[in-house]
Amino acid sequence: MSDELLVQHCSPTLAGLKTGNMFSCTFADSIEMRNCIRCWNRILVKKGLRVLPLRFRDDRALVYVYRPSKLILDLQHDTASEILYSRGYEAAKPDRCIVELIKRLEEDENFPHEIGLFLGYPPEDVQGFIENRAANCKCVGCWKVYGDEKTARRTFAKYKKCTDVYCTMFADGRSIERLTVAV
Numbered sequence: 001m002s003d004e005l006l007v008q009h010c011s012p013t014l015a016g017l018k019t020g021n022m023f024s025c026t027f028a029d030s031i032e033m034r035n036c037i038r039c040w041n042r043i044l045v046k047k048g049l050r051v052l053p054l055r056f057r058d059d060r061a062l063v064y065v066y067r068p069s070k071l072i073l074d075l076q077h078d079t080a081s082e083i084l085y086s087r088g089y090e091a092a093k094p095d096r097c098i099v100e101l102i103k104r105l106e107e108d109e110n111f112p113h114e115i116g117l118f119l120g121y122p123p124e125d126v127q128g129f130i131e132n133r134a135a136n137c138k139c140v141g142c143w144k145v146y147g148d149e150k151t152a153r154r155t156f157a158k159y160k161k162c163t164d165v166y167c168t169m170f171a172d173g174r175s176i177e178r179l180t181v182a183v
Contacts, residue, residue: 003170003175003176004170005023005025006040006065006176007166007167007170007176007179008023008163008167009021009022009023009065010023010065011159011162011163011165011166011167011179012158012159012162012163013049013065013066013067014049014065014166014176014179014180014181015162015166015179015180015181016067016181016183017158017159017162018070018119018120018159019066019067019070019071019074019118019119019120020064020065020066020067020070020071020118020119020120021064021065021066021119022054022062022063022064022065022115022118022119023062023063023065024060024061024062024063025060025061025063026059026060026061027056027059027060027061028059029059030056033053033056033061034053037051037052037053037063040065040176043176043177043180044065044176044180046182047177047180047181047182047183048067048068048069048182048183049065049066049067049180050065050066050067050068051063051064051065052064052066052098052102054101054102054105055102055105055106062105064098064118066118067183068094069183070120070183071094071118072094074117074120074123075091075094075097075117077123078123079123079124079126079127080117080123080126083114083117083123083126083127083130084097084114084117087112087114088100089101089114097118098118101114101115101118113126113129113130114126114130116129116143119143121142121143122147122148122152124146124147124148125143125144125145125146125147125152127146128144128145128146128147129143129144129146132146139152139153141153141155141156142155142156142159166179
């Protein structure tokens with residue numbers, strides 16, 4: 001598993017712009033996956049990030065890279081708390097929320113709709129997605145937008161620019177450690 005995948009899929013989180021990113025990748029086995037994640041955590045934890053495997057199945061892992069300090073703030077938002085509470089999460093305990101998310105991902109092939117809250121998506125957009133059953137959105141970018149379209153489009157552009165810049169810097173030899181902003 002290469003650091004390049006981490007940069008391609010998680011640049012906004014590495015840069016401190018976003019709460020979290022998830023991506024899927026292949027590993028020879030669970031031992032390789034754990035070793036890779038352990039290596040990333042040795043670098044990223046001191047910068048305020050964590051890397052977790054959310055699911056490992058058929059040599060594919062769903063990897064979650066996130067900033068715990070941002071997740072705590074995101075889940076304290078009234079709408080986010082209401083969504084999580086209504087779905088059986090302990091919203092006041094982010095670590096317990098992640099454990100519950102892992103459990104749900106293991107039990108079902110589909111992503112639970114509330115997963116956007118763990119990625120820093122606006123709670124009103126997550127709520128709109130749930131209420132509209134993924135239909136009738138205003139626009140689609142990194143997520144489906146039901147609330148403030150103008151702000152969402154600016155955010156999408158910012159994330160794309162960040163990813164482009166990070167991929168270029170990584171290709172030019174900048175390490176993951178140097179690319180990651182301590183927040």
